[in-house]
Amino acid sequence: MAIVIDVQGLSFSFGSGALTQPVLKNITISIHTGEIVLMTGPSGSGKTTFLTIIGGLRQAHHGSVMVLDRQLINSTEQIKVSVRQQIGYIFQQHNLLKSLTALQNVSMTLEMQNSMTEQQRLEHSAEMLRAVGLGERLNYLPDQLSAGQRQRVSIARALVGQPKIVLADEPTASLDKQSGHEAVSILKRLAKESKTTILLVTHDYRILDIADRVVELEDGKIKNA
Numbered sequence: 690m691a692i693v694i695d696v697q698g699l700s701f702s703f704g705s706g707a708l709t710q711p712v713l714k715n716i717t718i719s720i721h722t723g724e725i726v727l728m729t730g731p732s733g734s735g736k737t738t739f740l741t742i743i744g745g746l747r748q749a750h751h752g753s754v755m756v757l758d759r760q761l762i763n764s765t766e767q768i769k770v771s772v773r774q775q776i777g778y779i780f781q782q783h784n785l786l787k788s789l790t791a792l793q794n795v796s797m798t799l800e801m802q803n804s805m806t807e808q809q810r811l812e813h814s815a816e817m818l819r820a821v822g823l824g825e826r827l828n829y830l831p832d833q834l835s836a837g838q839r840q841r842v843s844i845a846r847a848l849v850g851q852p853k854i855v856l857a858d859e860p861t862a863s864l865d866k867q868s869g870h871e872a873v874s875i876l877k878r879l880a881k882e883s884k885t886t887i888l889l890v891t892h893d894y895r896i897l898d899i900a901d902r903v904v905e906l907e908d909g910k911i912k913n914a
C-alpha cells in the first residue's frame with residue numbers, strides 16, 4: 690500500500706529566542722492510502738499544530754514531511770497550494786456560510802474546477818449530500834439544520850472534490866454521542882469507498898472504534914507510532 694503521509698523527525702516550535710515553545714518533538718509516522726488514523730492526546734499536546742502542518746496550512750522547518758509525494762518542510766507557497774488542493778478539511782465548527790444553502794455550501798468548493806459546468810457542480814454536490822443522508826435538505830440553510838446535519842454538510846463539502854486525504858479537527862466536538870458517531874461512520878464509509886486517507890484529531894473516545902489505527906500524542910511526542 691502506498692504511503693501518502695510520511696513524516697520523519699518533525700519538530701516544531703512557536704516563538705523564538707527565550708520564548709521558544711517546542712510543540713512537536715521529533716515526530717515520525719507513516720500513513721497509507723485509504724487508512725483511517727485517529728490522533729488523540731491531552732489538550733495542548735500539539736494535535737492541531739500537527740494537522741495544520743500536514744495540511745500545508747503552517748510552515749515547518751525541521752525534519753521531513755512528505756504529503757502526496759511533496760516535501761512540505763521549507764516548501765514554496767506553490768507546493769503548499771498544490772497539496773491543499775488535494776485535501777478536504779473538516780473543522781470542529783462546521784464553517785458553513787450561513788447565507789448559502791447546504792447545496793450551495795458544498796458546490797462552492799467545486800468552483801475552482803473549471804472542468805465542470807455549474808449544472809455538473811450542482812448535480813455532483815447533490816449526489817454527495819444524498820450520500821450523507823441529506824437528500825431531502827439540499828435547499829436548507831445551515832440554521833435550519835441540526836448540528837449533526839450541519840456537520841454532515843461539511844463532510845460532503847470536504848469529500849465532494851474527491852480529495853486524496855481528509856484532515857478533520859475535532860469533528861464531533863459540538864455533537865452528541867449519537868450524531869457524532871453517525872457523522873464519522875458516514876465519513877468512514879465514504880472514505881473507504883473512494884480509498885481516501887483520513888487523519889482525524891479528537892478527544893472523543895466514543896469514536897475511536899472507526900479507526901484503523903489510533904495514535905496518541907503526548908507533550909509533542911507520539912507514544913505509539
Ligand SMILES: Nc1ncnc2c1ncn2[C@@H]1O[C@H](COP(=O)(O)OP(=O)(O)OP(=O)(O)O)[C@@H](O)[C@H]1O
Pocket residue numbers: 703704712730731732733734735736737738739892
Ligand atoms: N499560534 C500559536 N502561537 C503560539 N502558541 C501556540 C499557537 N497555537 C498553539 N500554540 C500552543 O501550542 C501548544 C499546542 O497547541 P495545539 O492546539 O496544537 O494542541 P492540541 O493538542 O490541538 O490541543 P486541543 O486538544 O486543546 O485543541 C499549546 O501549548 C498552545 O498553547
